[in-house]
Amino acid sequence: MKPLVAAVGAVLCLLAAALLAQPSALPYTVVTREGRRPLAARTFNGQEMFALEDLARLFNLTVREDTAAGGLTIGAGGQTILLSTQQPLASIQGRMTSLPAAPARDGRTWFVPVDFVSRVLAPVSPTKIDLRKPSRLVLVGDIRMPRVAARVESLGAQSRVTLDVAPPTPHTVAQDNGRLVIRFEADALDAADLRANTTTDLVQNVRAGDTPQTVFVDLGPRVASFRATDQPGPAGATRIQIDLVPQTDAPAPPTAPGPPQPQPQPDAPPLLDIPPAGGLRTIVIDPGHGGDDAGAKGAQGTLEKTVTLAIARRLKASIESRLGTRVLLTRDADQTVGLDQRASLANNNKADLFISLHANASVRPAVAGAEVFYLGLEGYGEAAQRAAQAPRDALPVLGGGTRDIEIIPWELAQARYIEQSAAFAQAVEGALRERVPMSTRALQQSPFRVLVGANMPAVLVELGFLTNTHQEQQLLADDHQNALVQAIVEAIVRYRGGAGGTR
Amino acid sequence: MNRTVALRAGLVIFVGVAAWVLFFGLPRWYSSRKEATVAAAAGTPAAPSPGAAVRKITATLFYVSEDGMTLTPAQREVAFSPDVSAQARAIVEAQLAPAAPLVSAIPADTKLRDVFVTERGDAFIDLSGDIVARHSGGSLDEILTVYTLVNALTVNLPAIGRVQILIDGKEVDTLAGHVDLRHPLAKSLNWVVHDSH
Numbered sequence: 001m002k003p004l005v006a007a008v009g010a011v012l013c014l015l016a017a018a019l020l021a022q023p024s025a026l027p028y029t030v031v032t033r034e035g036r037r038p039l040a041a042r043t044f045n046g047q048e049m050f051a052l053e054d055l056a057r058l059f060n061l062t063v064r065e066d067t068a069a070g071g072l073t074i075g076a077g078g079q080t081i082l083l084s085t086q087q088p089l090a091s092i093q094g095r096m097t098s099l100p101a102a103p104a105r106d107g108r109t110w111f112v113p114v115d116f117v118s119r120v121l122a123p124v125s126p127t128k129i130d131l132r133k134p135s136r137l138v139l140v141g142d143i144r145m146p147r148v149a150a151r152v153e154s155l156g157a158q159s160r161v162t163l164d165v166a167p168p169t170p171h172t173v174a175q176d177n178g179r180l181v182i183r184f185e186a187d188a189l190d191a192a193d194l195r196a197n198t199t200t201d202l203v204q205n206v207r208a209g210d211t212p213q214t215v216f217v218d219l220g221p222r223v224a225s226f227r228a229t230d231q232p233g234p235a236g237a238t239r240i241q242i243d244l245v246p247q248t249d250a251p252a253p254p255t256a257p258g259p260p261q262p263q264p265q266p267d268a269p270p271l272l273d274i275p276p277a278g279g280l281r282t283i284v285i286d287p288g289h290g291g292d293d294a295g296a297k298g299a300q301g302t303l304e305k306t307v308t309l310a311i312a313r314r315l316k317a318s319i320e321s322r323l324g325t326r327v328l329l330t331r332d333a334d335q336t337v338g339l340d341q342r343a344s345l346a347n348n349n350k351a352d353l354f355i356s357l358h359a360n361a362s363v364r365p366a367v368a369g370a371e372v373f374y375l376g377l378e379g380y381g382e383a384a385q386r387a388a389q390a391p392r393d394a395l396p397v398l399g400g401g402t403r404d405i406e407i408i409p410w411e412l413a414q415a416r417y418i419e420q421s422a423a424f425a426q427a428v429e430g431a432l433r434e435r436v437p438m439s440t441r442a443l444q445q446s447p448f449r450v451l452v453g454a455n456m457p458a459v460l461v462e463l464g465f466l467t468n469t470h471q472e473q474q475l476l477a478d479d480h481q482n483a484l485v486q487a488i489v490e491a492i493v494r495y496r497g498g499a500g501g502t503r
Numbered sequence: 504m505n506r507t508v509a510l511r512a513g514l515v516i517f518v519g520v521a522a523w524v525l526f527f528g529l530p531r532w533y534s535s536r537k538e539a540t541v542a543a544a545a546g547t548p549a550a551p552s553p554g555a556a557v558r559k560i561t562a563t564l565f566y567v568s569e570d571g572m573t574l575t576p577a578q579r580e581v582a583f584s585p586d587v588s589a590q591a592r593a594i595v596e597a598q599l600a601p602a603a604p605l606v607s608a609i610p611a612d613t614k615l616r617d618v619f620v621t622e623r624g625d626a627f628i629d630l631s632g633d634i635v636a637r638h639s640g641g642s643l644d645e646i647l648t649v650y651t652l653v654n655a656l657t658v659n660l661p662a663i664g665r666v667q668i669l670i671d672g673k674e675v676d677t678l679a680g681h682v683d684l685r686h687p688l689a690k691s692l693n694w695v696v697h698d699s700h
Contacts, residue, residue: 174696185692289680296640296679304640339676358681361641363606364571373642378691440572445693446646449676449683460681462642 028114030058031188032140039138042111044104049111052103058140059121059129063110072103072110079124083112090120135192144169144186148215149193150206159202159244161217166237173228173242180217180226180242181209188212202244222246229443231429232422280353280496282326283319284346286450287312288358288460291336296361298466298475304359305334307475311463312357314485322489343453347413353424353495354458355488356450359475361467368471369439370484371462372429374421375414375452376445413455420457424495428459431491435483436464461488558583560590562659564598565651565695566605573696574647574654577605587662591626592618598655608647610637616672624664625687626656632671635678642681649682650694657690665689 025048027038039058041048052072056063062075074081082091088099097119104111117138118131130139132147139145146169151162163182165171170185189212196206205218224247233239287308289295295304309331316327328349330342346354360371414421429443439462451458463484464471474480562581565574581597584590595615598607614631621627638644653666665687669675675684 170691170693172692172696293680294640339680358642360643361639362571362643363567363608363639364569367571367643371643378689380686440570446642446681447683447688448642448681449685450681452683460642465641467639467641 026136028136028138030138030140031143031145033143033187041114041136042106044111045101047101047104048114049101049104050114050117052110052112055112055117055121059125065110076121076124077126081120081124083116083120085110088113090116092120092124132190132192135190137190143188145188145190146184146186147190147193148184150196150215152196152198152200152203152206154198154200155243157246159200161196161203161206161242161244163215163240163242164233164237165240166233166235168236168238171240173226173240175219175226178219178221180219182215182217182240183209183211184213184215186213189215191215202246217242219244224248227440229429229441230445231426231443232419236419280323280325280492282328282349282351283353283355283492284328284330284349284351285312285315286330286342286346286354286356288356288450290331290334293336296359296466298472299365299469300472302466302472302476304361304466307359307463307466308357309334311481311484314481315355315357315488318485318489319492323492325492339450340453342450343413343455343458346458347453347455351456353492354451354454354456356448356458356460358460358462360462360465362465363467365467365469367439368465368468369437369442370432370464371439371442371444372425372432373444373446373448373451373460373462374425375418375458376447377415377418378445378447380412380415380447380452412452414452414458417454417457421451421459423498424457424491425459427495427498428461428488428491431487431494432461432484435487436480439465560659562594562597562655564594564602565608565654566602567608567647568696572643574608574651574694575605575696576658577602587660588618588620591620591628591656591660591663594655594659595628595652598651608644608651610634610639610648612637620663624662626660626663626666627669627687628652628656628666629669629672634668635670635675638679640679642679645677645679645681646694648678649684649688650691653688654690654692654695 025041025043027040028050030037030039039050039054041050043049052061052063052074055061056074059076064073064075065071066073070085072083072085074083079093083103084090085103085105088102090097090099099113099119100115101113103113114131114133117129122129122131127141128139128143130143131137132139135147137145146165146167149164151164153160153162161180165184172183174181174183189208191208194206194208194215196203199205200220202220202223203217204220205216207216207218208214209216223244225245226242227245228240228242231239231241287305289305289308291305293305295308297303312329313332316329319325319327328345328351330345331337342356343354360367425443429438432438433442448460451460464475466472466475559580560583561578563576564579566577567573568575579597579602581590581593584593592615595618599609599613599615601607601611610633613634616629616631617627618629619627634648638648649668652668656663656666667674667687668678668684670678677684
């Protein structure tokens with residue numbers, strides 16, 4: 001017994017000694033198009049540092065020590081960096097940059113703080129260098145490696161997995177043998193924050209998948225179905241929200257948002273709840289289709305153009321009486337109006353919001369539920385990306401001086417408002433969800449023609465599916481039309497109260 | 504003793520012969536018959552390169568998923584062509600062909616007028632007006648119709664980066680009032696589900 005205790009004690013002592021004396025921190029990983037390799041890091045006085053000779057090899061730097069002047073001269077692709085050996089300072093072509101610590105020395109080797117890579121090397125490098133300290137990564141070159149952070153929460157019987165993806169990256173969600181596979185169009189994933197904070201009955205684990213581009217969500221045996229939606233997340237990220245629904249043992253119908261409609265207190269928001277002051281002065285509502293263009297046709301013959309006009313009129317009345325905001329309709333009769341004319345009406349009246357109302361159709365009669373769309377720029381190529389970031393131009397003004405104006409191709413006006421449109425779309429989706437059944441893909445982006453020319457936040461609401469007999473009846477019914485109108489009015493109130501309310 | 508040995512030997516030989524017939528003989532006989540019927544059906548004007556079997560590629564085509572919300576990929580054999588425009592044409596023809604029980608997002612009887620591909624890798628698919636006249640008019644179906652065609656070319660042919668749909672030889676604003684068709688669209692797998700579930 002005694003020898004065993006002694007042996008265990010000795011091992012523990014050795015371990016403790018190793019931990020305390022740990023001269024080298026965990027290595028970083030350098031990711032390039034060619035592959036990955038480790039980059040050793042060491043800790044000096046609580047500062048993580050890289051060996052300068054490792055960086056020199058990696059980034060083709062030349063290093064010369066000037067002992068007389070107390071500095072290091074580093075050549076990087078024709079540019080010269082002077083690094084003080086005494087002070088936490090570097091000079092890039094004469095411009096000073098601070099560092100968290102002065103370089104450290106071990107024998108003949110110089111060590112520089114990890115931030116040297118992001119603050120000094122990245123600005124002078126012809127190739128992109130991205131230092132990600134929390135994930136211990138150095139990305140070199142054009143690597144698409146979005147950060148994916150996961151969170152699991154339990155919502156009553158359901159569970160929700162939230163994945164924040166930055167920058168937004170195209171992806172698919174599919175179910176495969178007891179797990180969900182989320183596949184990203186990327187080179188790899190930065191999954192340092194992937195580990196789920198908790199697990200539930202329905203979500204057993206969230207982990208990296210079998211390829212560098214996938215994430216697996218291991219499901220519990222009682223999962224019946226899932227619903228994935230994309231939403232704008234914090235700080236320009238995309239938020240993938242996956243709701244998992246358990247099997248119901250009892251034959252009782254699951255949560256159909258139909259019957260308990262009166263419950264969400266329809267009278268709660270009082271009339272004229274907020275004074276009309278604030279961001280929104282004019283709202284343009286666009287009843288989809290009209291005239292020669294009947295739009296979609298219902299299972300029993302209801303025409304989309306009739307439904308959209310009826311609901312648009314109700315919505316106009318409700319906004320005017322509750323919010324006191326001016327509302328214009330792009331048509332107030334069964335007439336043909338061009339798609340360009342609809343956006344121009346909103347632009348010419350300097351509207352603050354553009355809401356296009358539509359009713360959907362599917363070749364599958366079972367499809368039902370409302371959806372909210374905002375513009376996706378994927379179809380518009382580089383011109384749209386440029387328009388989204390177009391600089392202001394200075395124009396001379398009569399009488400001297402200049403005035404900053406924005407020059408944007410008219411047909412891409414919406415490109416400047418994608419973020420605000422996304423926020424408003426999210427508000428509409430959330431408010432609708434409280435009152436009416438939603439489709440399985442309730443919040444989407446698409447290159448919709450009527451939205452692209454709108455020079456203000458703009459959304460297109462698909463109110464429901466006319467090809468579904470039950471929904472066709474709902475869309476014609478007073479109470480359902482009122483529920484839709486209530487929801488959109490509430491979304492406007494929420495949007496106005498949020499960051500998007502001021503332009 | 505001798506009888507059981509003979510029986511076993513007989514059984515082994517029988518199984519061997521049966522296996523050969525099942526795995527090699529039958530398929531050979533069957534495929535030769537099928538080729539004969541295909542050749543007969545094709546008639547005289549077809550049969551481009553006699554002797555050599557017609558080369559095929561496996562193309563990914565797209566159909567409306569069970570739940571109606573997305574596109575489901577399906578593999579189909581399509582005649583091979585060394586020319587990009589001709590290959591694109593063959594793929595679009597296959598995509599337009601009826602594929603019951605699969606449901607296509609493209610209205611039935613839509614006819615292909617022409618396909619041409621520019622040097623920049625933009626493909627133009629010129630379709631008959633049936634695609635508009637017979638469309639359900641829903642934005643969801645419209646998105647699925649457009650991306651069925653865009654993805655059928657961009658997914659199968661790396662030389663094609665973007666696709667524009669023309670109707671009766673003319674550029675159009677939209678098919679049914681929603682998706683902007685005034686310029687070529689790039690591949691979008693946002694509307695494609697990977698594994699059927």
